[in-house]
Amino acid sequence: MAENPVDDQLIEQLKKLQAKYDYMGQDLSSYLDGLLYSDYITYWDYIHVDTLLSLQNPKTSFPDEKVFIMYHQITELYFKLILLEIEQICFRNEIDEKFFLERLDRIIRYFKSLEGSFDVMVEGMEKEQFLKFRMALLPASGFQSAQYRLIEFGSTELINLVTEKERDVLKNADIPAMLEKIYWKSGATDLATGKKTLTLIQFENKYMNEFHAVANKHRERNLHQIFLKNFANATQKEKIIEKLREYDTYANVLWPLAHLKSAGRYLKKDPENVKATGGTNWHKYLPPRFQRRMFFPELWSEQEKSEWGLAAVKKNITNEITH
Template identity: 50%
Template sequence: MEIKPEIAERIELLEEKFRNSGQDMGSYLDGLLYDRYLTYWDYISLDTLLSLQKPETHFPDEEIFLTYHQITELYFKLIIHEQKQVIENPNLTAPYFIEKLNRIIRYFRVLINSFDIMIKGMEREQFLKFRMALLPASGFQSAQFRMIEFYSTPVENLVDHKIRKNFSLNNSIEELFENIYWKKGGIDLKTGEKTLTLKQFEKRYTPRFLRIANEVKGKTLYGRYQALAASEKNNPKLIEALRTFDSSVNVNWLLMHIGAAYRHLDHGKKTVKATGGTNWKEFLPPGFQKISFFPELWNEEEHEEWGKEWVNHMFNIENKN
């Protein structure tokens, strides 16, 4: 049998590859000979994937709630995948940075635009019943979302804004972490004690969060941006991409959650608490959190009005006539 030149060339390259790694190419060729063809369902582990939806109740709409959250976590995984490539790139340029940010923005755009499923895609009556079987679990416990924050900006930018001015780079990661903004969302407003939701979350993830925060100290997305040469740092498209990412996460994503909360948890003068036991009206609004990954890219007025206008006009029904 005649072997085509291009095939012979590939065989030589393979032989060199395996020889350099101390492997026997013949054994690998035997593996290819006996291996079965890959199928789509095996490649994506379809049967396993579809077996992961395990509702806690018999209400049909819980399947929607559960599946949507799993999809969200997969998008978070993709976002972290892109963040790490920026953080680890030894020769970072503005075009590369922009390309990765645009991917991240695209993922968040999908999440934000699809959140209508959570707002209008479930019956309120079913939701208020099946959610009681999920206590004390809460979306507050999304570790990947917190990792996105740690990879994006120094921990001092995540400190509760009311006390943020008291902290700086001189404080240890551990000190900053103890005063991080989202811990306030896990405090029972009546007792002032940590909720079980927060206690569980801290026990499970604090070591990992601290490890990540220390590993990326000075190398977060914000840190990599600040270290760029002036010609790269002042790239208008890069600045716009950073601002879009910032507002997507810290304004628009939160506003979608507020929309869902008002639809399902707000009932006239009576407000139903979130499953984690927190008062979502005090925690979710971006105007209350005032978190920005890249604070130097926003002016004072923009910081002051952070997320306020949309909340006041669209969701704050208490202020409507």
Template identity: 30%
Template sequence: MTDQKRTEQIVAEEGAQLDFSRDMSYGDYLHLDQILSAQHPLSPAHDELLFIVQHQTSELWMKLMLHELRAAIRSVAGDDLHSAFKMLSRVSRIMEQLVGAWSVLSTMTPPEYTAIRPYLSNSSGFQSAQYRCIEFALGNKNAAMLKPHAHHPARLAEVDAAWRAPSVYDEALRLMKRSGIDMPADRLERDWTLPYEASDAVHQAWLVVYRDPKQHWDLYQLGEKLVDLEDAFRLWRFRHVTTVERVIGFKRGTGGTGGVSYLRKMLDVVLFPELWRIRTEL
């Protein structure tokens, strides 16, 4: 076979492999036409596309985070810790992606944001239903956070369900009881819509686990996965605060919050207090 014939044969074979007219393609599977056509800047500013893509991709990561976090909670409730560990680790890694994403948005300067801000009206990340479900699944319950979703029944129902359900930490404490660790009754059945409050008895329970990790290896591992999770969540929150301050200073947020002042208060929220407190005594 001549070189020309060989080349013609290769081109013909590869051409057949590149014909996706009859099969599902990459773009079909991912619905890229819909995703890539979902960006609709309202201002003439060049930088608005960055702002839109930043928040849309964050919502996609949060969708996956909720998928994993909810499954992890079910796994803890069902004593399937091996599955829960994998899912909780994945949630922490997703948060790392979200931390990195703030670095991209921080390239937007104050004048660039000012150019698009009037076009945002009252829209704000504060109104993200998925973020609120994440907060609730992690135990930071607040009935007032249902109100931003009252105008959208389906969205409100999802947030309300997360508000009423046990958090990942609530299920962890119930698992400890099932594993033979003394746990106060008021932590096993309580009003799940209320934020978790630290308990000396729970503190002592975690000390039992951490003082003999070989004896309580699975619970010890669960405690460390939860600390990893809160560590990553703190970094995500902190990066959010610093990026907002860098871009808008101390202006009020578009959703009506105090902006940076509100976000800084959130930095003080501790989700799993006993897991942090025990470190002083070990």
């Protein structure tokens, strides 16, 4: 049988490969041997499907606990996608409007997916099962999601994450002083006794060093600073502002409200139910109108800030009625 002739294109490719390997002092022929013996790549190896599907290890035998675990895992993957974009925006050498807008769109799209899918939690588990398996998970809480906090550090200056009543006093303080008063600490501390919940103590022990480093890394390079330094006078300024406001709304109003609905469904009123949390007084802590946390404060009017989230909620209700 006649052998297939080696075509010109292949010879060209071999020459380029040889140049590439020569440049690094490597022997192309040995690498080609490696190619000869290596297996074809498969979907399951590349995506690590078996590993991924082995990561759901419930603590109880209630089937809905797996729904709870998997939806948290899905959310963490979306958080990772969001962080991937934040990193690229913040640490790009030259950034133009097109890139900034496109990447903001990606971030918004991810948050939108999370907000739109939160009913998997709100509606998608039996309350009776939830209240039982949740007790086996104490004191763990989504409160301890480090990526959620990393997204915040990458989005705005630390002072905007300081608990609201301390912001004036701390506006020129250093990073450790601000981190000491970050909003989520007050959410998990008993105001009367000053005692931290175990959920908070464990979270701080694991992540506080990393948070100091990350807050420092993003001090001058966060989404808000990138906007102020590069696009405050851009031709598409209005469009950029619109995107930043949309992001603020998803991250700090709509996702928190979707999340709050789940707390409302499973933990409301009955004092027995309320125990199934990481110990915060969540009625007072979680609602966006109490936290009044925003990444881009100067992009909101005084009225919008004082009734934080109301406009987004009204718009959502109108959309629900008209669609």
